[in-house]
Amino acid sequence: MASIGVDGTGFAPTATRALEILLGDRFTTARAVRDQYGRGESYPHLLSPDAAAFPVSTEEVGRIAAICHAHRIPMVPSGAGTSLEGHITAPLGGLGINLSRMDRIVAVNEADLDCVVEAGVTREQLNQHLRASGLFFPIDPGANASLGGMASTRASGTNAVRYGTMAHNVLGLTVIQPDGRMIRTGGRARKSAAGYDLTRLYVGSEGTLGIITEVRLRLYGMAETMVAATCAFDTLAGAVESVIQLVQIGVPVARVELLDDAQVRACNLYSGLAMPEKPHLFFEFHGSKLATQEQAETAQAIASEHGGSGFEWAVATEDRNRLWKARHNAYFASVALRPGAEVWTSDVCVPVSHLADAVLAVRADIDRNGLVAPIVGHVGDGNFHVLFAIDPADPSERDRAETVYAAMIDRAIAVGGSCTGEHGIGMVKRKHLIAEHGADAVETMRLLKQALDPLALMNPGKIFL
């Protein structure tokens, strides 16, 4: 393994030499560089790789993997570095392989509503590129993540209730296997019943099976009209019931976000707003002018039946932005609640019918433990986030947050939910994976891992305990 080498990287000298010859100054052992790839966002420990590589092509990634494979060097792929659960840390050292220089948009097929991008292309870069075509890629996890990273963690975000997650929107992948061989999964057809669904096996595998170097994505036509709306509710249950009914009758809501009263208070403070300090829903509807107007009216009628009030809606871009401003700034508002605090965010996903109970239970836990932690939720699919604002000077605060967080996950799993709707397992949630799926199912996952990565070189320490 990496620790037996003698040249400072921990690698065998021939391995280091081969990587230097291949990559020139795109291979480095400089600490300042390596440390950029040792944490990700919101992971508390720095676990840097021994060296970092910056490939510019699929072929080059294949050659890097072949060298690492021959020398038994662990490989830790990364993209924009926005991972939240320690996915890109290198607990066993090894080579950090950062794909952010693979940022070419390879093809856009307007007629077929698909595109191919290199793994390092970010979602904002793609949407910027698409602007003139009238198409867009809807998956929006908040951060300007790389599309390879989003595929690797099965990301989703506020649009998932209408457009699905990365599992639904990745049509195919180019993957470098641990020994350096390349495979292509999926294809250009919109559907296929041909063989095992390798695409969806690699989506969400967090770099533990191979390195995603290219992603084929589904695109969508920009809606003629977007309507935004907000509404306050007397109770959280009323807000959730409204969404359940709206989805049940088939209203194709594009986004629907829940802010609890603590989050609304934070947003009022941060953005100088005067929203009533009650649970709020933020809606977005996409479609024709007529259809979106009708959807907004239906949402308003349903909200009124469930204690909703102050329903506001807007079509013009600046008015929409004004309405959604509080939601967009939710993260920063949470940070601002406690200057100097670190924000630690975690997510769970529950059946929508359990969402109100799940949010109320964690809110009670937060308050009982004297923590500051607003809650925002992608309420259409039962996914919510707690943004713990933690004083780094008080270690007991982190401990209390971890207690609240563990109980939240246990409750989610108890009602058939997931320990993570969209952040992934990484280092952080490995034990919860077993609680969620059962030991036999996780053993099945481990058999797959062993089959595709028998030397255990790919992103070791992630997903599995």
Place this chain on the structure above:
Amino acid sequence: MASIGVDGTGFAPTATRALEILLGDRFTTARAVRDQYGRGESYPHLLSPDAAAFPVSTEEVGRIAAICHAHRIPMVPSGAGTSLEGHITAPLGGLGINLSRMDRIVAVNEADLDCVVEAGVTREQLNQHLRASGLFFPIDPGANASLGGMASTRASGTNAVRYGTMAHNVLGLTVIQPDGRMIRTGGRARKSAAGYDLTRLYVGSEGTLGIITEVRLRLYGMAETMVAATCAFDTLAGAVESVIQLVQIGVPVARVELLDDAQVRACNLYSGLAMPEKPHLFFEFHGSKLATQEQAETAQAIASEHGGSGFEWAVATEDRNRLWKARHNAYFASVALRPGAEVWTSDVCVPVSHLADAVLAVRADIDRNGLVAPIVGHVGDGNFHVLFAIDPADPSERDRAETVYAAMIDRAIAVGGSCTGEHGIGMVKRKHLIAEHGADAVETMRLLKQALDPLALMNPGKIFL
């Protein structure tokens, strides 16, 4: 293997005895019964298992698998028997495990829009059960297939353009592994980023990795209004272009089916209709009254721009049924074209932008070879079916059909398409799987197979050559 036994089944006597004790008269070696599970629809060879078992619970399937595992008996799961590519044949003999008696609807969660059914429940049974709730399950492959079978083959059908395939609508599975252990995949949350996506690995695995005994499905609210429409086109290209544009501007069409002129002629003959003998599109729109009306008007406007004429649309159930009658009877119309003929149906899927070319090329091939074979397509996703009506008395006709069919698949793969959009690989398309995905990707699939079924007992001879 199965051939070394001495008791007529080919099984070791202790295995037979164990199955008899477990299942009583739900285990049989009677030829008439076994032969029902040796072919499926539209597969030309009878390859029956040595015996058939009819379990009634997941636990019982687990015990059957444990017995087969201990005695190295191949296992061939089946459901309603509507498979088209020889999935349920038993080329190595073994035990046919028919799940059609596992037909309980275990749970329907109206608030969460999901349900759990045993694998033998058929889609019509489920929708009948759901009728009073205002919910429905949209995936409709034509046949009244079992939901376990539809999951196993990654089925889809006419609704897929709006609602996706089984890959998008299976939320979780109960699976008996080859050694008899049970795992549960997925969960009740609408999305999860927790670990490998086992659900989607089993969906489409055609019984080669384990036996699906329960399926958790996504449900949808019945639309307030459904609008049907038909339209004739001067050219196939005009019909396809209309659909591309419709999807591109984001009209959420629920179904859009293409009938080529040969199919229209067949339908006119069979159903006593007088449609112009031109390519036709059949549409269905789901939504509010206002939204569906607007969608139909948009479709009509776009069709007119592409040589569409005679656009008719209807809202009332009987009027909708009248319009869609020709499409629903397309299969029987093809059969009726040549009394006594066997209909052999095959499907491919291409990028939508290649659909017109792909259909025209196979039409020219069919005509050049003197065959009778109408074409219908799920044009929204580029998937089309050729219904070869073959005289069983003329072996050269089958040969010519196979030539046409092979060329159709090669052309589909050459433009990045799939050798099967929704029927699966089975026995028939194994060599095309390699052409489509490449040897290295198929080798990756084979590694997964070996990891989860190291004794190669699960549905042997399928997917892999």
